[in-house]
Amino acid sequence: MNSLQQKLSNIAGVIVDLDGTMAHTAPDFQVAINAVRRELDLPGLSIELIETFVGKGTAHLVRRALAVDLTSAQVDVHFEQALDRYHAHYHAINGQYVTIYDGVQAGLSLMQQKGLRLACVTNKPIAFAVPLLQKLGLEDYFEVVYGGDSFPKKKPDPYPLLQVCKDFDVPPQRIVAIGDSINDAQAARAAGCWVLNVPYGYNHGHPIQEVDSDGIVQTLLEAAELISPQS
Numbered sequence: 001m002n003s004l005q006q007k008l009s010n011i012a013g014v015i016v017d018l019d020g021t022m023a024h025t026a027p028d029f030q031v032a033i034n035a036v037r038r039e040l041d042l043p044g045l046s047i048e049l050i051e052t053f054v055g056k057g058t059a060h061l062v063r064r065a066l067a068v069d070l071t072s073a074q075v076d077v078h079f080e081q082a083l084d085r086y087h088a089h090y091h092a093i094n095g096q097y098v099t100i101y102d103g104v105q106a107g108l109s110l111m112q113q114k115g116l117r118l119a120c121v122t123n124k125p126i127a128f129a130v131p132l133l134q135k136l137g138l139e140d141y142f143e144v145v146y147g148g149d150s151f152p153k154k155k156p157d158p159y160p161l162l163q164v165c166k167d168f169d170v171p172p173q174r175i176v177a178i179g180d181s182i183n184d185a186q187a188a189r190a191a192g193c194w195v196l197n198v199p200y201g202y203n204h205g206h207p208i209q210e211v212d213s214d215g216i217v218q219t220l221l222e223a224a225e226l227i228s229p230q231s
């Protein structure tokens with residue numbers, strides 16, 4: 001057993017992030033953001049740029065997408081309506097252009113077979129998160145799902161992760177959080193959970209190797225192979 005496997009033993013539950021970890025959702029974000037920008041007579045943005053805005057919730061995404069060419073005073077003027085329009089556009093397409101990353105179903109299935117309890121904690125609004133999980137056929141893996149608006153605080157605040165620990169009635173050191181961004185790692189560290197990062201998602205344009213975590217796994221299946229409920 002290597003030292004990472006040792007750390008990830010005696011685990012009771014796993015908290016999995018959604019955008020950039022289970023699902024490549026940036027194409028949906030691009031369609032909805034560019035629809036809002038079109039209504040404001042602004043040109044479309046590339047998926048690569050939009051990916052750097054993902055991970056801190058919808059309000060952050062919309063603000064950053066407006067700030068590409070508007071001053072901060074102009075962003076303030078347009079923000080509320082742009083957010084409303086974004087919600088409408090996103091609602092209309094949620095999941096349409098999304099793909100699941102390799103190893104997600106296999107990883108979640110193996111975690112379940114090992115007796116690990118599963119929660120999904122995302123910064124995506126809960127009204128979008130649950131239908132997306134349903135559409136992708138992933139909803140049944142999770143005992144609980146929390147969105148960025150489920151509580152007054154979202155990742156990188158530890159609050160939603162600590163709530164899962166309470167729900168499962170297990171201490172944070174028996175929980176592993178898995179995510180694609182520094183938000184997931186900071187929330188896990190602050191909660192006292194273990195944290196694994198995946199390298200294929202959206203880390204605000206920064207290499208995932210710069211993030212303080214317990215390890216990087218290539219897929220959720222690799223994570224599932226490392227994590228064990230036995231000490």
Ligand SMILES: O=C(O)COP(=O)(O)O
Nearest residue numbers: 018019055056057122123
């Ligand atoms: O909506 C977002 O900002 C992304 O959310 P997630 O990476 O926490 O799933």
Ligand SMILES: [Mg+2]
Nearest residue numbers: 017019020180
């Ligand atoms: Mg993410």
